[in-house]
Amino acid sequence: MNAISKDVDRTDIAKGSDGSRLAKLNEWVAEVAALTRPDRIQWCDGSDAENDALIAQMLDDGTLVKLNEQTHPNSYLHRSDPDDVARVEHLTFVCTSDQDDAGPNNHWMAPTEAHAKMDALFEGCMAGRTMYVIPYCMGPIDSPLSRCGVEITDSPYVVANMRIMTRMGAPALARIEKEGAFVKGLHSTGELDPDRRFIMHFPEELAIKSFGSGYGGNALLGKKCHALRIASHQARNEGWLAEHMLILGIENPQGETHYIAAAFPSACGKTNLAMLIPPEGYRSAGWKVWTVGDDICWMRPGQDGRLYAINPEAGFFGVAPGTSEKSNPNALACLQRDAIFTNVGVTADNQPWWEGLDDGQQPAIDWRGEPYDPAKRPAAHPNSRFTVSAKACPSYSPEAENPAGVPISAIVFGGRRASLVPLVFEARDWTHGVLVGASMGSETTAAATGAVGVMRRDPMAMKPFCGYNFADYFAHWLSFDTPGAKLPKIFHVNWFRKGDDGKFLWPGFGDNIRVLEWMIGRVKGTAPAVDTPIGALPAIEGINLDGVELSSEAREKLFGYDRGGWASEFEAISDYLGEYGPRMPQRLSEEAERTASALQA
Numbered sequence: 001m002n003a004i005s006k007d008v009d010r011t012d013i014a015k016g017s018d019g020s021r022l023a024k025l026n027e028w029v030a031e032v033a034a035l036t037r038p039d040r041i042q043w044c045d046g047s048d049a050e051n052d053a054l055i056a057q058m059l060d061d062g063t064l065v066k067l068n069e070q071t072h073p074n075s076y077l078h079r080s081d082p083d084d085v086a087r088v089e090h091l092t093f094v095c096t097s098d099q100d101d102a103g104p105n106n107h108w109m110a111p112t113e114a115h116a117k118m119d120a121l122f123e124g125c126m127a128g129r130t131m132y133v134i135p136y137c138m139g140p141i142d143s144p145l146s147r148c149g150v151e152i153t154d155s156p157y158v159v160a161n162m163r164i165m166t167r168m169g170a171p172a173l174a175r176i177e178k179e180g181a182f183v184k185g186l187h188s189t190g191e192l193d194p195d196r197r198f199i200m201h202f203p204e205e206l207a208i209k210s211f212g213s214g215y216g217g218n219a220l221l222g223k224k225c226h227a228l229r230i231a232s233h234q235a236r237n238e239g240w241l242a243e244h245m246l247i248l249g250i251e252n253p254q255g256e257t258h259y260i261a262a263a264f265p266s267a268c269g270k271t272n273l274a275m276l277i278p279p280e281g282y283r284s285a286g287w288k289v290w291t292v293g294d295d296i297c298w299m300r301p302g303q304d305g306r307l308y309a310i311n312p313e314a315g316f317f318g319v320a321p322g323t324s325e326k327s328n329p330n331a332l333a334c335l336q337r338d339a340i341f342t343n344v345g346v347t348a349d350n351q352p353w354w355e356g357l358d359d360g361q362q363p364a365i366d367w368r369g370e371p372y373d374p375a376k377r378p379a380a381h382p383n384s385r386f387t388v389s390a391k392a393c394p395s396y397s398p399e400a401e402n403p404a405g406v407p408i409s410a411i412v413f414g415g416r417r418a419s420l421v422p423l424v425f426e427a428r429d430w431t432h433g434v435l436v437g438a439s440m441g442s443e444t445t446a447a448a449t450g451a452v453g454v455m456r457r458d459p460m461a462m463k464p465f466c467g468y469n470f471a472d473y474f475a476h477w478l479s480f481d482t483p484g485a486k487l488p489k490i491f492h493v494n495w496f497r498k499g500d501d502g503k504f505l506w507p508g509f510g511d512n513i514r515v516l517e518w519m520i521g522r523v524k525g526t527a528p529a530v531d532t533p534i535g536a537l538p539a540i541e542g543i544n545l546d547g548v549e550l551s552s553e554a555r556e557k558l559f560g561y562d563r564g565g566w567a568s569e570f571e572a573i574s575d576y577l578g579e580y581g582p583r584m585p586q587r588l589s590e591e592a593e594r595t596a597s598a599l600q601a
């Protein structure tokens with residue numbers, strides 16, 4: 001332990017009220033310190049003083065740049081390493097003892113091999129650095145649905161982001177002391193070498209080891225690593241669901257609020273839908289949308305048989321490009337102060353700037369810190385992000401802090417599909433809804449490294465995030481259909497259908513409320529629909545299109561369905577589901593066959 005003896009006041013030990021329940025945590029911290037050999041250990045309490053000191057230090061060493069204090073008080077820009085700007089799915093592994101438990105949907109490595117590989121990278125990697133110990137809670141501190149973790153990192157940028165994204169510090173440590181259980185996340189930025197970068201998950205040990213990246217999903221371990229990959233595994237064992245979903249409340253003019261959870265792949269519209277502001281006609285009639293969460297949803301059946309959901313996060317790590325006063329005024333309102341921006345451009349007077357901001361200003365410096373030259377690169381990286389507290393959002397729902405969660409009326413799946421897939425359809429029942437989720441396809445985006453715009457299967461928007469075999473995951477979803485259950489209706493949407501001219505056919509954003517209204521009408525049994533083999537499509541008079549101009553091509557493509565096209569789609573879907581072999585639940589394969597033969601008829 002002499003490696004950590006530089007600190008005289010024993011800050012290497014968490015001081016619990018009696019100490020005993022924190023023994024496991026203290027032991028693990030000591031073990032990690034012996035391996036990584038930091039100069040100092042700092043236990044994070046989440047206080048303002050601690051945050052101020054970290055920010056000052058990062059301004060000093062150039063990790064952060066201060067933005068215009070007049071226009072954006074207390075806001076900062078971080079420019080990452082240019083090769084470290086997105087999640088790295090090809091370097092992300094699920095390390096279960098049996099490879100089949102990780103499934104064809106995950107990269108797999110044997111746990112002993114993965115630990116050896118990672119420990120070799122971590123060996124001595126914090127020499128000369130401070131090791132931060134971050135106790136955090138995913139979900140409201142007092143919720144039985146919440147779960148705790150501890151992230152050890154050598155990145156002060158990670159600490160500052162975790163402080164916004166999670167309930168971090170003293171209250172989380174107190175809950176860990178009470179419960180004794182926590183997810184162990186070990187992170188180091190290493191040398192940011194893409195060839196020495198791995199994100200490893202050990203679901204059976206509730207542990208994560210991440211090396212060589214400082215980017216959000218790779219480094220803020222509470223988010224995708226814990227709240228989705230590890231939590232999905234825990235959820236399966238404990239009878240709940242951990243999903244890549246936003247949660248919103250839609251309040252109608254009668255004052256009733258229905259909650260909707262929606263799974264769209266990365267950079268496919270979750271933050272935007274969660275913060276939707278209805279068009280003027282809807283607003284004046286009394287419609288309102290409340291934001292509960294924008295990325296992750298944990299839900300479980302309540303006593304009344306309904307699914308109750310919490311947002312495990314406390315902040316938004318949102319896509320900057322495309323965020324404007326017109327597309328997402330709530331997000332823009334959040335970003336007026338106390339925000340961290342990563343890889344955006346700046347104006348001459350040091351205001352954050354990105355493509356699609358549409359504020360009439362011009363960028364001067366691009367995300368790499370060079371003079372802006374549109375011939376060279378965009379001002380903001382396409383996956384540039386903002387980090388901001390959920391409390392800053394004008395539409396943040398007071399129910400988001402309810403420890404019991406919110407009851408879910410509808411689950412929505414959706415992808416980025418330029419062709420074939422209509423604006424909205426409804427699944428026949430739960431089993432068909434699980435098939436609709438399992439069959440999802442979407443075009444890849446800049447949120448992960450690799451090609452953009454390539455159509456791939458992304459079941460329930462969980463392809464990069466499910467911590468176990470998708471066949472078992474679909475079976476788990478099906479298992480919620482029990483006699484006493486009052487399950488949500490399931491829908492599929494596509495905001496991204498394009499016309500022959502390559503332009504989006506649906507206005508999207510605020511106008512998406514028209515589709516949500518139809519869904520709530522279906523939940524209440526009032527909105528008309530037309531049955532087809534793929535599900536129920538809105539009857540054209542069933543959806544409010546007042547004030548929306550749609551060409552006849554748009555009407556046909558958004559509200560019609562192409563039987564031949566869907567028949568080929570279902571061939572591709574069957575092939576995909578077939579890759580999961582005999583582990584695939586029979587109920588799901590039969591449902592797929594039923595749809596395929598209805599399309600042939």
Ligand code: GTP
Pocket residue numbers: 264265266267268269270271272273294295317318319321322323327447495496504507508509512
């Ligand atoms: P992650 O944070 O990566 O999980 O992304 P997300 O699902 O929250 O996506 P987000 O809401 O940030 O949207 C990503 C991109 O899609 C942005 O550039 C948006 O402007 C665009 N977008 C969102 N909603 C719509 C829509 O209804 N129509 C169209 N055409 N674009 C949209």
Ligand code: SPV
Pocket residue numbers: 086087215216217218223224265266267295317447448
């Ligand atoms: C996503 O990629 O789905 C995100 C951003 O929400 S990250 O935190 O990097 O996963």
Ligand code: MN
Pocket residue numbers: 244265266267295
């Ligand atoms: Mn996401």
